[in-house]
Amino acid sequence: MAVTPDSTAVGFIGLGIMGQSMAGHILDAGYRLNVFNRSREKAAALIERGAVWCDTPGDVAANSAVVITIIGTPADVEEVYLGAGGLVQRAQPGAILIDMTTSSPSLARRIAEVAEAKGIAVLDAPVSGGDAGAKSGKLSIMVGGPEAAFAAVRPLFDVMGANIVLQGGPGAGQHTKMCNQIAIASTVMAVSESLAYAKAAGLDPQRVLSSIGAGAAASFQLTVLGPKMLDGDYRAGFYVHHFFKDMSIALAEAESMKLDLPGLVQAKRLFQKLIDEGHAQDGTQALFRLYDPTAEQ
């Protein structure tokens, strides 16, 4: 049965820029909302609008039929879900837990297994679309887990996202997000190298974009990040250090599947260098820094 604002208290853990927008949409849709965040001040705006503060993630779980998390790293996810006093320990029987963090597929499967043994359903449901998608409620949501749980919480996904696909069993959402990040990784490299060549060859790179931007070389990365690279605008849409975390997860999974991904390996190496040079807080388009022969670092 699908969740409704009348029947269901929703918990939300992780009120970063993405989380605040997503939780706001759930409040807007009329659900009662319990919230927790590591630093409480980020909950202030939601509390003002009626959300109820809980002192621990476990307290959120104890008071909510559905709990959504979007937090930092796989280590954080493991602690919040499986740690003492965590979500799996304190969730109500029949509860549905949804992890929307981009995290490890293997960990997602492990959490689902432990939770299922206690009669708790878990969905892994990472997103793409960034701050803008979270704000407009148009995220792409990639879901793994049991079909019944997916169907039940579909109304909640609908207030946060526009392209919502159940990709398979536990871990399938995370695996799909990895496919997304792998496709991005070498494409950022492709765009950086193409524009660096244009500059080195003395071309007008904007004019080059007018020739190559709509054909076989076309990509979201070329269209959206290309002009930022050329402007030297390295402000973060998506942080280098977040992307690096995702590439690390993808590569670890690929290795465990004995799958060789040399493009991903090369891209990860370059992003490592970018971080070593102090640019972890830049947006991913800052990869261009490593190539641009005319840039001041």
Next chain:
Amino acid sequence: MAVTPDSTAVGFIGLGIMGQSMAGHILDAGYRLNVFNRSREKAAALIERGAVWCDTPGDVAANSAVVITIIGTPADVEEVYLGAGGLVQRAQPGAILIDMTTSSPSLARRIAEVAEAKGIAVLDAPVSGGDAGAKSGKLSIMVGGPEAAFAAVRPLFDVMGANIVLQGGPGAGQHTKMCNQIAIASTVMAVSESLAYAKAAGLDPQRVLSSIGAGAAASFQLTVLGPKMLDGDYRAGFYVHHFFKDMSIALAEAESMKLDLPGLVQAKRLFQKLIDEGHAQDGTQALFRLYDPTAEQ
């Protein structure tokens, strides 16, 4: 002054699949057309429609105010333009020579220099858009060379292309095409690796495309070549061996500019392997063969 069907005999050298379509458009527009091709039988259809056969490239040049070439490799271009009895030697004073082969930017500059000294203008004008673009007259044409010559032959470009940009002086067209190929190279790798991961992880790759195909991972290569990879349809839209030639040119130019392009290096290495395994005549989407854990080679 712009060329017109009344004033101008056009020469066309290189009647492969692309060349035949392009020369056909020029005939359709009413120009007198002189043609040469290494194997004469490929000229038959055009001759039937009124084109005049010439026995050598030099003969084409001696009888045409504008000569267009779209031939195999830089070595072929060098021979046809600079060889004894070639285009530069036999072209009329005031003639305009247009090389639409994807070839070396350095060679394009050298040919332009030699020709200019004899009062002959040369444009380098490689294209993208493939067989389909040539057939429909909607190629993207990237041009390098003198502005006056570009303006004069613009009507000819207009019958062959839809996106026609003068990118700069001699060699700029070829350099721009290299930007296009560099942007493609790592993106094909990105798409192959993403879909190989999807298959290895046991996902339904078509469903994965429905999640990742329209966001930050989106690309022409993902949309157009991705489904072919999944179908094991490796028939050539664009040949592996042609793409390998282009990557080799791009890498040589980058090296001469002291520009390090590790993504391109990695992609070229993989395409070399693909050729070594006997797949030179496949389309570029065959890169997926190297990754696909379930494929029969």
